[in-house]
Every structure is written in structure tokens, then in C-alpha cells.
Amino acid sequence: MRAWQVRETGEPNRVLQLVDTPQPEPSWGTVVVRVRAAAVNFADVLLCQGRYQVRPPLPFTPGVELCGDVVAVGEGVTDRRVGERVIGLAALPRGGLAEYTVMEAATVFPAPDSLDDEEAAVFFIGYQTGWFGLHHRATIQPGDVLLVHAAAGGVGSAAVQLGRAAGATVIGVVGNERKVEVARAMGAHVVVNRAREDLVDVVKDVTGGHGANVVYDPVGGDSYQRSTKCVAFEGRIVVVGFAGGTIPQPALNHALLKNYSIVGLHWGLYARRDREAVAQAHSQLTRLANEGIARPRVGERLPLSEAAAGLQRLAEGNTVGRLAVSPGLG
Ligand SMILES: NC(=O)c1ccc[n+]([C@@H]2O[C@H](COP(=O)([O-])OP(=O)(O)OC[C@H]3O[C@@H](n4cnc5c(N)ncnc54)[C@H](OP(=O)(O)O)[C@@H]3O)[C@@H](O)[C@H]2O)c1
Numbered sequence: 001m002r003a004w005q006v007r008e009t010g011e012p013n014r015v016l017q018l019v020d021t022p023q024p025e026p027s028w029g030t031v032v033v034r035v036r037a038a039a040v041n042f043a044d045v046l047l048c049q050g051r052y053q054v055r056p057p058l059p060f061t062p063g064v065e066l067c068g069d070v071v072a073v074g075e076g077v078t079d080r081r082v083g084e085r086v087i088g089l090a091a092l093p094r095g096g097l098a099e100y101t102v103m104e105a106a107t108v109f110p111a112p113d114s115l116d117d118e119e120a121a122v123f124f125i126g127y128q129t130g131w132f133g134l135h136h137r138a139t140i141q142p143g144d145v146l147l148v149h150a151a152a153g154g155v156g157s158a159a160v161q162l163g164r165a166a167g168a169t170v171i172g173v174v175g176n177e178r179k180v181e182v183a184r185a186m187g188a189h190v191v192v193n194r195a196r197e198d199l200v201d202v203v204k205d206v207t208g209g210h211g212a213n214v215v216y217d218p219v220g221g222d223s224y225q226r227s228t229k230c231v232a233f234e235g236r237i238v239v240v241g242f243a244g245g246t247i248p249q250p251a252l253n254h255a256l257l258k259n260y261s262i263v264g265l266h267w268g269l270y271a272r273r274d275r276e277a278v279a280q281a282h283s284q285l286t287r288l289a290n291e292g293i294a295r296p297r298v299g300e301r302l303p304l305s306e307a308a309a310g311l312q313r314l315a316e317g318n319t320v321g322r323l324a325v326s327p328g329l330g
Contacts, residue, residue, distance in 0.1 A: 002327070003098030004307050005059040009050030012311035016048065016062075018304070023100045026074030030091050030102045033068030037121035038096030040307070040323035041065065041154055042218075042243055045315040047092075053268075056093035062311070063096030063325070065089055067111050067121040068103070077105040085111045087124045089271065096121075097307045099327045107271050109282045112289040118298045118324035123285070126158035126322070127294055129240065129267040130216075131281045134162055136270075137263045138214045138236040142167030147203060147212035147227065149219040151188055152179035154322055155240055157297060159216045160186045165293050168214070171206060173199050173223065178320050182297060194223075203230035211235060221246035228254055235260040243317070297321040303329035 001023050004016050026032045044062040046052035070084045080086065088108035090096045111120040134140040146163040150156035151172025163170045164187040172188035174180055176195060183191045190206055192199045203212050211232035217224055220242035227237055228250070239262060250262055271278050288294035299321025302310050307325045314323060 001099040002304060003061045004063075004304075005061055006048050007059045009048060009058075012045060012048040012315055013308050016308035016311065018308075021098075024094055024102045026072045026102065028074055029076045029105055030074045031070050031077060031080050031086075031105055031108060032072040032100060032102055033066070033086065034071050034100055035066055035068045035096055035098060035327050036085070036117035037301075037324045037326040038063040038066040039122040039125070039154075040310050040314055040325060041125060042241065042314060043125075044095070044097075044311055048311065054092065060093030061095040061098050061101070063090055063098070063101070064092070065121065065124045066096030066101065066103075067117050068096075068101070071100070074105070080105055080108060085120075087111045087120050089124070097304070097325055099304070106275055107278070109279070110286075112286045114290045114292070115295070118301050118326060119296050121324050122154070122296045122298060122322040123289065125267065126154045126296065127162065127285045128271075128278065128281055129155050129265065130158040130162040131285060132267050132270055132277075133216055133238045133240060133265045134159060134166060134214065136277075137265050138216075138238050140166045140168055140214050144168045144213035145171065145203075145207050145211075145232070146214045146216065147171045147173065147199070147230070148188070148216045149173045149223045149227075150175075150243060151186070151191065152182035152320055153218065153243070155218045156216070157182065157186045157321070158294070160188050161294050162288075163214075163216070165288055169206070171199075171203060171212065175317060182299075182320050186297060199226055200230045207232070214238065216240060219244045220248050224248040224250070228258075228260075231258065231260045233259055237262050239264050298324050300324070301326055301329065303327075305330060
């Protein structure tokens with residue numbers, strides 16, 4: 001079968017190689033799937049660069065999440081069956097950018113019927129992360145104002161839809177005009193193009209000076225710093241990621257003076273420590289998907305052969321909507 005492999009770490013378009021490799025066998029607690037579609041996530045960029053929190057042994061195949069059909073079930077797996085269409089996490093070092101891969105059964109769930117293969121492939125991490133960030137970490141309430149950075153991106157666009165579903169007024173921040181349209185189509189009430197406008201002015205204007213109750217930040221750096229200037233009294237800044245490349249060093253005296261909270265979010269830890277909570281979130285998210293409220297926007301559907309180029313575009317911040325790679329396209 002064909003699979004992309006990283007044999008040394010570096011920029012995705014330099015280090016990824018498409019190779020022929022044997023089809024995997026299931027081990028204890030895993031299932032083998034035929035990949036229908038795999039998502040391209042920022043985590044895959046970091047994996048290629050050797051900068052992700054998990055460093056699989058070389059060579060490895062990136063592609064942390066996917067949609068596939070179960071073709072073999074390992075020992076110890078009781079709740080999955082051959083032929084089932086599923087979504088969830090790949091069991092690295094075997095990722096989803098391949099024709100077949102292995103998934104940890106504990107993080108495999110039925111794919112929502114209302115989503116096609118590419119939509120289902122990009123659904124799991126983004127919406128799970130949004131659910132835990134907004135509901136568990138930020139306890140978002142109807143009527144809150146939610147500020148979402150990278151609102152046309154993977155986790156950001158999911159947070160826009162889930163924030164709106166929770167009854168919040170959503171302000172999205174994006175990097176260019178094309179992304180303004182995407183963030184608006186995802187449901188943001190107001191969209192700030194950070195290349196042209198200052199988000200602090202817009203948030204203060206929209207909220208009559210009160211600020212945003214919840215900030216969802218997958219970018220870090222300057223985006224985080226600007227958020228602290230427009231977070232509301234008793235607001236919550238959810239630290240989701242550092243796609244901008246700079247990890248902020250927050251001034252805790254500022255958090256004290258303005259009475260706001262800085263809350264970390266590592267969704268993968270929920271997946272490891274509280275599978276029941278992840279399963280409950282999956283049923284809520286499946287309901288929202290089937291009601292048409294939660295639906296990822298797939299900007300590009302790529303054949304397997306174009307995965308490395310797609311990953312590189314994501315690394316450079318040049319993608320709009322989600323990228324999915326489908327081996328069936330060639
Ligand atoms: N905490 C968790 O559990 C969790 C879970 C999933 C993902 N994450 C993290 O969330 C972040 C976003 O992941 P994603 O897959 O959803 O990616 P993404 O949002 O699709 O892509 C990153 C976006 O960040 C913005 N950005 C701002 N400055 C950038 C820069 N210097 N370089 C590249 N992008 C820049 C760009 O949007 P604009 O141009 O519109 O600003 C870009 O589209 C990553 O850091 C990822 O590791 C965390």
C-alpha cells in the first residue's frame with residue numbers, strides 16, 4: 001500500500017516521502033482501517049518538524065485524524081466491527097496519510113451519517129477541542145461574547161460554530177479577505193481582518209467597552225497579547241495553541257488587575273484520561289452535525305499524492321477551511 005513517511009524531521013515538503021509499505025495488522029486494543037479520507041492538521045506540520053509534544057520513532061506516517069472503514073479488529077476490542085465507518089485518532093507512528101492505517105480503539109467512534117468522508121475526517125479533533133475548550137474550560141454561557149482567533153482555520157472555525165450553537169455572539173479574527181468570507185459563512189457575527197483592523201477596537205466597539213467574555217486562542221504571540229487588552233471582567237482566555245510560533249509569557253499582574261482567567265486546553269489529555277467525557281461530547285457533536293449546526297468546511301479535497309504540498313500550505317498559514325486527503329482520489 002502507499003503511505004507518506006517522515007524519515008528525518010524538517011519542513012513537510014522537504015521531508016515527506018510517498019513509499020510502498022506493507023499493510024498493517026491490528027495489535028491489542030487497535031483496529032485497522034481502510035482510509036476514506038485523512039485530515040491535515042497543524043499538529044501534522046509540527047510532527048514533521050519534530051516540534052510536536054509527541055515524537056514518534058522515525059520513520060512515521062503523519063495524519064493524526066481520519067475517517068475510514070474498519071477492516072480488522074484487534075484483541076481486546078469489543079465495541080467495533082468490520083465494515084463500520086468510523087472517525088478518530090490514528091495510532092502513531094502509523095498516521096492517516098496512507099491507504100490503510102491503525103487506530104486506537106479507545107479514540108474511535110462512529111462517523112456521523114450526515115457528514116461525507118472528508119467532512120467526517122476533519123470533524124473529530126476540531127470539534128472535540130472546541131467542545132472541551134468552550135464548555136469544560138471556559139463554561140461558555142448564552143449571551144457571552146466569544147472572540148475566536150484563526151476563525152477560518154481548523155479548530156477556530158469549529159469554535160465559531162459551537163460558540164454560536166451555545167448562544168454566544170461570535171467575533172472571528174482572520175488574516176486575509178478570503179478568510180473573512182469563510183469565518184462569516186461558519187457563523188461569526190462579526191469578522192476582523194487582522195491585516196486591516198485592530199481587533200481591540202472592534203471588540204470594544206461591539207461590546208460597548210465591556211470586552212469579550214471568552215477568548216479562544218489557537219495562535220498565541222501578538223494575538224494573545226491583544227486579547228488581554230479586550231477581555232471582559234471575569235473573562236476566560238482559553239490557550240489552545242501557538243500557530244503563530246510564539247508562546248506568550250503572560251503578565252500575571254495584568255490577570256489579577258483585570259480579574260480574568262487564563263485557562264489551558266490540551267484535548268488529547270481528555271482523550272487519555274476521561275474517555276467517557278469524550279464519548280459524551282461525541283454524541284452531542286454528532287447530534288449537532290446531524291441537525292446541520294456543526295459542519296466543517298472542507299476547502300480542499302486532495303489526492304494522496306498531494307498531501308505533502310497541502311501540509312506545507314498549512315504550515316505557511318495559506319489554507320482556507322479544512323484540508324482533507326482522500327486515497328480514493330488517486
Ligand atoms: N490544545 C489542543 O488540544 C489543540 C487541539 C488541536 C489543535 N491545537 C493547536 O491549534 C493550533 C491551530 O491548529 P489547526 O490545525 O486548527 O490550524 P489552522 O487554524 O488551520 O491553521 C493555523 C492558522 O493560524 C493562523 N496564524 C497566525 N499566525 C500564523 C503563522 N505565523 N503561521 C501559521 N499560521 C498562523 C492562520 O490563520 P489567520 O491567517 O486567519 O490568522 C492559520 O490559518 C495549532 O497550534 C494546533 O497545534 C491545539
